Amino acid sequence: MSTATPEATMPTSATPHEPSTPVPGSTTRSAAAARERTAVLEDLIARNPGEYRVLTGDRPTGALHLGHLLGTVGNRVRLQNLGVEVFLIVADYQVITDRDDAGDLPATVREVLLDYLAAGLDPERSTVFTHSAVPALNQLLLPFLSLVTVAELERNPTVKAEAEAALLRQKRGISGLLLTYPVHQAADILFCHGNLVPVGVDQLPHLEMTRTIARRFNQRYAAARPYFPEPDALIAPSTTVLGSDGRRMSKSRGNALELRATEDETVAYFRRARTDADRVITYEPERRPEIANLLQVGAYFTGTSPEVLADEVGSAGAGRLKTVVTEAVVEGLRPLRARRRELASAGPRHLAEVLAQGNARANAIADRTLDDVRTLMNMRY
Structure with missing residues (x-):
């Protein structure tokens, strides 16, 4: 050649x-x-x-x-x-x-x-x-x-x-x-x-x-x-985000929370998220992956660290952790979801123009x- x-x-x-x-x-x-x-x-x-x-x-x-x-x-x-x-x-x-x-x-x-x-x-x-x-x-x-x-x-x-x-x-x-x-x-x-x-x-x-x-x-x-x-x-x-069943979040596994989900769907999603039997909340990704995952998600939306969030929840347990995380996700995604609804209501023309460009x-x-x-x-x- x-x-x-x-x-x-x-x-x-x-x-x-x-x-x-x-x-x-x-x-x-x-x-x-x-x-x-x-x-x-x-x-x-x-x-x-x-x-x-x-x-x-x-x-x-x-x-x-x-x-x-x-x-x-x-x-x-x-x-x-x-x-x-x-x-x-x-x-x-x-x-x-x-x-x-x-x-x-x-x-x-x-x-x-x-x-x-x-x-x-x-x-x-x-x-x-x-x-x-x-x-x-x-x-x-x-x-x-x-x-x-x-x-x-x-x-x-x-x-x-x-x-x-x-x-x-x-x-x-x-x-x-x-x-x-x-x-x-x-x-x-x-x-x-x-x-x-x-x-x-x-x-x-x-x-x-x-x-x-x-x-x-x-x-x-x-x-x-x-x-x-x-x-x-x-x-x-x-790190990798886990789904509600404790496995990696994936559309094909049916364990994912879509960004377009409603607030009620978000609440229901985290209510069924897996945790463990330990009462005190600690951030230990290797030993407690499900708890660590919830802490990471909550920390992302509250602008803190998983360790700090774990200390804040402490002995209040997994139920309190789920509530804190749910509230953080609902509030954190509120602007994104509002913007998404606005874009969707405008019809497909704008999306077609974005893609054409x-x-x-x-x-x-x-x-x-x-x-x-x-x-x-x-x-x-």
């Missing part, structure tokens, strides 16, 4: 849409190292947020829930408000990685958009777009697949876990789309030259695949002038990136 010489063929459009300073980092990331790096990154972001471009998003499999807000959405709003450029993908193609029926995708995408906007994501400052509306992004999947082996894909722990779940649910093997999901995710991140990706520790292998693809592309096609940054992980500041911007960037990639690969005819 011919390799382009970057100095001779790199279009001048390559520079303006890249972040000006790719984030350095080591090739491999342990959880501890990623957390240490996150502390450094937070300081750098506070001092110069314009140097960073974030890519993040969700599969539109249903309206968002409390776990999304505490784990991802709230952090995206925070980064946006700090001045970081945020790209938010509604990953509709990823819905079909592990299921035959995608459901009513247009309706689900609208629900996700309502949650995003109600939570504070601003389409004038953040770019919201859908997978299927950006063809050039998805074309990057082909050259990127040539940079990884099947064995590397099969070793990815998240792919292995999803494959096992799909087999149990559908009694069949995994789809090719699920197997190549980490490469598709790399295209999502690299099409816009994202250099920062908020993730949980369990998603570090996916991001490592993206870093590997960026590095191998640069080595093969752009050695003199690296084209893609190797993005850094920004570890999510909050985001799709147009994502397409313009993806087209430039694909054009650059073709030039570097000597595939311009």
Whole structure:
């Protein structure tokens, strides 16, 4: 395969849409190292947020829930408000990685958009777009697949876990789309030259695949002038949110509190939340995960720490803790829910305009990136 010489063929459009300073980092990331790096990154972001471009998003499999807000959405709003450029993908193609029926995708995408906007994501400052509306992004999947082996894909722990779940649910093997999901995710991140990706520790292998693809592309096609940054992980500041049954909150498990839920539904939800038999409330995540989860949720909405909240409840017990947390969540979500109702009552036109605007911007960037990639690969005819 011919390799382009970057100095001779790199279009001048390559520079303006890249972040000006790719984030350095080591090739491999342990959880501890990623957390240490996150502390450094937070300081750098506070001092110069314009140097960073974030890519993040969700599969539109249903309206968002409390776990999304505490784990991802709230952090995206925070980064946006700090001045970081945020790209938010509604990953509709990823819905079909592990299921035959995608459901009513247009309706689900609208629900996700309502949650995003109600939570504070601003389409004038953040770019919201859908997978299927950006063809050039998805074309990057082909050259990127040539940079990884099947064995590397099969070793990815998240792919292995999803494959096992799909087999149990559908009694069949995994789809090719699920197997190549980490490469598709790399295209999502690299099409816009994202250099920062908020993730949980369990998603570090996916991001490592993206870093590997960026590095191998640069080595093969752009050695003199690296084209893609190797993005850094920004570890999510909050822990996994548990559902009412004590397992990780998930739409598919039916244990989630949706952001759009009513106040009465919120009260009922926390009334049935699992606790334990110990009378005195203490914050011990390893020994008392259900109690710790309630404390974390309450602390998020009261602006305190789980430890302080535990001391405040003390010997009043789990019943009092549930009341405190319920009141905090109801009050904390009141502005979001009011904004969501206002947006929903305005009809679908505004949501369509938001998505059209985001799709147009994502397409313009993806087209430039694909054009650059073709030039570097000597595939311009």
